[in-house]
Amino acid sequence: MSTCEQFDVVIVGAGISGAIMAQQLGAKGKKVLILEAGTGTEDRFWNSESEHEGEKVKHPGYESYMDTFFTALAKIPNAPFPNNPNAPQPLVTDLAPIRDNQPLTDGYFVQKGPLPFSSTYTRSEGGTTLHWLGTCLRMLPEDFDINTRFGQGLDWPIDYDELQKWYEMAEKNIGVSANADEQNYHQINNSSVHIPFENQYNYPMEKIPQSYLDHHMEEGLRGMTVSFDDQDYPVDVVSTPQARNGMPRGDYRPVGAVGNPDVGQRCAGNSNCVPICPIQAKYNALKTLEQARKTGNVEIRNQCVVYDIEVDPATNNISRLLYKQYQHSGSPDHVCKTVTGKIVVLAAHAVENAKLLLASGIANSSDQVGRNLMDHPTMLTWGLMPDKIGAFRGPGSTSGIPSLRGGAFRKNRAAFRIEIGNWGWSWPEGAPINTVPDLIDQKNMFGKQLKDTIQSIYPRMFRFGFLVEQLPDSNNRVTIDPDYRDQLGNYRPVINYNVTDYTRAGMAAAKQVSDQIFQRLGVEGYTEYHPSDPGYLTYQGKGYTYNGAGHLVGTHIMGSDSKTSVVNKEQRSWDHPNLYLVGCGNMPTISTSNPTLTMAALTYWAADNVLKALDQA
């Protein structure tokens, strides 16, 4: 007897990759179910109430995230989103240095080190796009075969040319603002970073206006070069492509907030992109989920945590998914249910996909599941500009320095991209929320003196972020341990993580570039790296600190050999014909671009592969 529900496709996870998959399949008439572990807001912007058997039932909307954000003491990236013991999530406030091999166990992650893994993600409907910055960079052509070119890392089973049309699709559907004639980097005197774009192609919206700081940097750095291995490289400021609504090109229509579409059709400069854009001018996956629902073929079930996946031994196909459905995040009470799909897609996030595969004991003939976990260890440098540069205005970052993303130096050390931060010392020092009270409480300032101090210092605050490449390393991994479980009895991720000398050398080179730029612009440096920082490390006798970028990559990499990779180039499991894995977990290397756009492009491709598989069956 079977009471198992059946769908064409069951997707685990309602983040951006699950949303794209569902929308693409739903639009082609496939019956799709998404199971989301976290809570959600469905298509509501505003909170609402209904009556059920005489009781008032609350239906939180996106507004509820703003309410939570306003009252949160620490405005960390996950501050607006519910703390849900049934679908716990990592927090930056969980972090501490790992001493004497004692694992950190206080947060959701069990961190075994030797260094802490510093990135977090969001387990709610919409996923981590709820709090991302929205940076939408393409990878460089050379990023796809760094093993062949530089003898480092892994080659991808695909190349840039194959991915290009999917990049275009992702940029259009996510809604990216940028100018193609800048983003091809052809103006940069370093051919390693040039990116070919299709003739006539342009982004759906014009680039977001660059900040006053960006222009100041552009002017100050014009003509500057730095030297690596006796070769000169340009230091060029270029606007950053962003999933943020700007001026539309042609007949493109910017997509406003879900449930309140009149707002958010243009960025209004709330300067709060992370942790939450109050008007959804910044893309989040709720927009794609709404489009998926509107196909009439997609059901999204929140508060359903998949904990086991069963395989039919005769065919090696996934036979069913087992999940726990809970009523309230405050209570572990739940019911166990099963569901089956002709095709199963795991879109739960790099760490959660790996955890679920390991818990189910599937898809791991290569022994690569959970391995090769990567991030962009992000080193910050900060200081005071000689003049006011309008800090704390506009989106978090509107430009960067991409001219050092590629080059022959990658034989020896990691490449990096430089992000120019518009929000002063918000990241390194928590300014102004954490620093202004210090002026009052510790320095006893008030009245005019306090005002004058703030007015003379804060508009001059400046910081760089160096997003340093990290190579795939089989020892950097997610595992599970029966001793560590959450409230529902599901596994918590156990993480082993380190940063190799290749990346540390990249950090050292980045610090040198930073020093040269600070000197050239007359920036008074305030950068400090302390051994008490969770991400403190040393290289050649000097100390550096990295932060998490929120770019969780690896854990089920794609490849052309079933013995060394988890999925093939179609993003299908080598072991199970009806199992597809999507998300950043598929990426064999991280290189220097924020991974979301590449992941979205890959997912559009994967959706096409799933459609073909369904139509052939």
Place this chain on the structure above:
Amino acid sequence: MYINDECKPIKTKNNKLCPITTIEELHHNLQLAIELEFATLPTYLCALYTIKENTNICAYNVIRSVVMEEMFHLTNSANVLIGTGGFPALNKPEFIPVFPTKLPDKETWFTVDLQKFSPEALTTFKYIEEPAEIAHGLITIGEFYANIEQGLVHLNSQTDVDLFPKKTHPQIEHKYYYGGGGIISKVTDLDSALFAINAIIAQGEGMPTTHWDPDKPFPLDETTGIFSGDHPLFMQPRELAHYYRFNELSAGKRYVCGDTHNSGPTGPDIPIDYHAVYNMKPNPKSSDYANFPELQQMNLEFNRLFSHLLNQLHDAFNGNPEILEPAVGTMFKMKYAAQELMRNPVPDSVYDYYAGPSWEYLSDNQ
């Protein structure tokens, strides 16, 4: 909103609009359309900005949506004026009414005040937006626009009139105007001009109908409002025509399936809290702040921004559409300046009034 015999700029006869027969008359009517649309904004925005943050969410969104559509109407009218070779004029003190006002058409039977969000304000809003069908014997804005449409058709049929000249100033296109109440379209010929004008009529007063029955249920579905014409034109969610949107607020209830004009809204309650509103003095004047230099300064700052906005809009409609982009930034600044005023009590005020902006155009030397 009605147009009556006293409305001097427009020719009327026996309480009917005279047909438009010359380009000059057409341009005059379109300029008046721009002024009419703009004249509603200060009163709507005053009510909107007196609402305290994160309260009266439904009311806030309804008023905001109407404001956005008025700006859309203004821009549509301006495009038709530009497309027919005219020049919108926004940068002059006469462009702004002095409140309380009878609106540009000098009606005698109701007055438009700048006032806080209140039942009285909603009553005024409903007067402004009253549909043609219930305006017995009076000329409505809908008919005013219909007259413009007829004028366009007539002039287009005249062989000696070059109604849509090749060389005009650039119009405001979608690239500059988006996310604001509708999708702007370029006016190049009769069809596109009629499309632009019809969009105004449809949004403001509902789709014009010849057989209006006040007892006929509105074509509502389960979750949305009255068919306003948005749906077929712009693929936007269905919304009520302005009058009915305001009527929902003043009744504190939603229209649901089966409701008619005569039944009024019978659906779920709309939570409204008239106390969560800054008690702005009605029709604020610069002179109210003569003895309070801080308020005076804030009001001056608001008027500077407001004047700057009008100059920017004037330039945007007269050859430099890209100026609409920074003008949006000025609109945000005005909002913050207005809200700052509204949070400040007027000292020694008998009624515990708070300050508000006086909406005055300052010429360059002021």
